[in-house]
Amino acid sequence: MNWAARRLGGRFHYGWVVVAVVFFVLLAAAGTRATPSVMMIPLEHQFGWSRATISLAISVNIALYGLMGPFAAAAMQRFGVRPTLLTALVTMAAGVALSSMMTHPWQMILVWGVMVGGATGVAALSLSATIVTRWFTTHRGLAMGILTASSATGQLVFLPFLAAIAEKYGWQPVVFVVAAALAVVVLPVILLLPERPANLSLRPFGEAHDAPVAPPAPQQNPLKIAFDALFSASKTRDFWLLFFSFFICGASTNGYVGTHLIAMCGDYGMTEVQGASLLATMGIFDLFGTTLSGWLSDRFNSRVLLFWYYGLRGLSLIYLPHAFGIDFFGLPVFAVFYGLDWIATVPPTVRLATDVYGKERAPIVFGWVVAGHQLGAAFAAYGAGLLRSSLGTYTVASMISGGLCLVAALLVLRINRRPRAVGVQPAA
Structure with a gap:
């Protein structure tokens, strides 16, 4: 990795190489998450499985995808980004390949729901937040927008x-195609993904030379790190506003449209x-x-x-049955x-989480917020089925999703509107 940094150091910051590597990892994971809607x-x-039965397996997948977020972020702090990510990619590829032999609904729930769902939770928004807060001081919104957009690109590349x-x-x-795609992205993770800028004798992009050095990685158990962050953040109103607004975000995107639109078109x-x-x-x-949203944030x-x-997403969902x-x-x-604002909500939400909880704790707190996102998605995937x-x-599912988005538009206006609560550490 040092040779790559030396070759590229005179041209642009190595943080953008890291963004490119993680973009392709997230792209493959996004294609994996979209696969059940095709199947x-x-x-x-x-x-002869009913749509509700298949939706149950998908909802388990979506729920575990979200619930893994804070623990994945904590594991990345404790054990490192690369070991954690490689373990997830191998598990994901093995689970997808094993699903070729399933013949009963419980097997789909076990493999696609539990095994693949848990592994995809590592290659998710918590990974993006960890990378962005470690490698960037300026242009964080743009970097987060690019990484978040990989989910859309994954659908663009894989679904048709x-x-x-x-x-x-x-x-x-x-x-088998999806499993092969996951195996391919393992190599760039091994070769081109360092742990932190300091491993390459670099500072985060845009950070002043006299800025404080980042603290060493915590040595506690990842479970303790994750739950400590939740305990501290849950005392604040901002956490619950972020959590419930992102719950609605997940319900109206991955859970409803991402899971059911292809089947809806078949109707x-x-x-x-x-x-x-x-x-x-x-x-x-x-x-x-989403990339523009990052720039705007x-x-x-x-x-x-x-x-x-x-607000615009809610109106578009109410319009969908008539379209x-x-x-x-x-x-x-x-x-x-x-499409323009499918996941455009992510960069501003990460920005708000970082403003409230600081750059070190924000990825883990955001992981819990993403858990709310995926619980909402699981709720909508099964409920719509x-x-x-x-x-x-x-039609009724579309109207409910649209109405919830209008509620979320009002909730977010209250985030970070008063002094931070005691016990939450602000950014240094």
Whole structure:
């Protein structure tokens, strides 16, 4: 790694190389998380599993993906980013490959829900927050926006391709392609991902030369680190505002649209490839929207940005059931407006968490906030499946998701509006 830093040191800061490596890791993980939505209809046809049954496995996956966040951030502090990440990638690839042999719903819950869900929780937003706070003092919003946009790019790259494979060859070849993609990203993590800037005799990007040196990594048990951060943060109102607003964020993105949009398109006579292409189109817009959101969060009030993001998302979800009945412009209009702020909420939320809790503790606190995000996603994934099974339509689920987003738009205006509570350490 030192040779790479020396070669690149005169051109740009090595932190941007780290961002590139983590971008591809998150891209592969995003493709993995999106895979069950492609498999939903083929599994329904082959095994006769109900959509609610498949949604249960997906909801377990989503919940563990979020709940792993704070513990993953704590493990990265205690054991290092690279060992923690490599363990997760190997587990993820093995779990995806094993799922090719499943024939019963409990096997899907065990492999995709528990094994893959837990591993993807390491290669997630907590990883992005850890990398950004360690490697950047300035341009944190832009770096976080780029890393967050990898989720959209993962859908852009994987979904139409995987849907075409599933449509032509079935669901089993899909899981082998995903497992191979995960194996490929292991090599750059081994070769190009140092622990901290100090390992390369560097300072974080934009940090002054006379700034205090970062404290050494804590030696406590990762569980204690994670729960200590939760105990301290949970005493503050800002934590619960961040938690519940991100709960709604997860419910209205990964949980509802990310899980059910392809199946929803099938209800209106569209093929799986057409549904996946619609998600990929939204991914294109989110790639730009989330990167732009990171740039904006370096310059403007994060509370105001979040107000607009949640408000516009809520209106677009309320519009979604009507979009299928409007020729030509219906779904493209939804794809543009929803896609632009799909996960644009992440950079301002990380900025607010860092402002309130400091750069060392913020990744772990944000990990608990992400747990709320994924609990919301699990709630919506299973709840929307139940509503579809009982009502035969997703309309009610769309209206509920849209209404919750409008509530979140009001909640975020109260974050970080009064002095910090005692017991929470601010940024140095």
